[in-house]
Amino acid sequence: xxxxxxxxxxxxxxxxxxxxxxxxxxxxxxxxxxxxxxxxxxxxxxxxxxxxxxxxxxxxxxxxxxxxxxxxxxxxxxxxxxxxxxxxxxxxxxxxxxxxxxxxxxxxxxxxxxxxxxxxxxxxxxxxxxxxxxxxxxxxxxxxxxxxxxxxxxx
Numbered sequence: 001x002x003x004x005x006x007x008x009x010x011x012x013x014x015x016x017x018x019x020x021x022x023x024x025x026x027x028x029x030x031x032x033x034x035x036x037x038x039x040x041x042x043x044x045x046x047x048x049x050x051x052x053x054x055x056x057x058x059x060x061x062x063x064x065x066x067x068x069x070x071x072x073x074x075x076x077x078x079x080x081x082x083x084x085x086x087x088x089x090x091x092x093x094x095x096x097x098x099x100x101x102x103x104x105x106x107x108x109x110x111x112x113x114x115x116x117x118x119x120x121x122x123x124x125x126x127x128x129x130x131x132x133x134x135x136x137x138x139x140x141x142x143x144x145x146x147x148x149x150x151x152x153x154x155x
Contacts, residue, residue, distance in 0.1 A: 039064050041074050048155045049078070054087025056096060059110065066113050070121025073131045077117055079151035080138070 042061040049057035056063075060078075067074040077097070078087070084098035085091040091098075093105035097116045106112030120126045126134045131152070135145035 045074075045078055045155060049087055052082065052087055054082065054089065056081060056088035056109065059113065062110060062113060066117035070117045072117060072121050073152065075152040075155045076120070076131050076134070076148070077113065078155065079148045080116075080135075082151050083144070083148050 042064045046057050046060035063078050064074050081087050081096045085096040088096050094109045094112050095104055099116050120134055132145055135148050
């Protein structure tokens with residue numbers, strides 16, 4: 001076989017091998033799953049609740065999501081819950097926020113969290129106020145807002 005022909009056969013063979021290898025690989029290989037990103041605020045809040053032995057510590061991520069959704073400081077709702085119910089230690093009607101003097105009933109704690117977050121973020125009564133202003137409307141007692149702000153600063 002002349003040198004040129006031999007060269008073409010070898011070159012064709014080299015080109016065919018990688019193509020064959022490529023075709024043998026499974027087509028539906030998926031990249032490995034990565035862990036979902038955890039919001040550091042939720043981690044920090046869960047630790048804070050744990051230090052206080054608050055039953056709502058497992059809802060830390062829900063508190064953060066509700067705050068973000070309603071454009072609230074992420075520490076506001078947890079702090080109100082600590083002042084009003086010890087972070088879920090003493091409450092009734094799934095109302096850990098003392099909403100409606102604690103008489104308002106919610107189907108679940110999570111539902112109460114969503115409702116109170118929505119009211120504080122979207123109701124005309126609260127909407128255009130900072131956290132301190134919201135707290136002054138929430139409970140007009142002069143010391144109430146200061147107590148909640150103090151808890152916010154501890155988180």
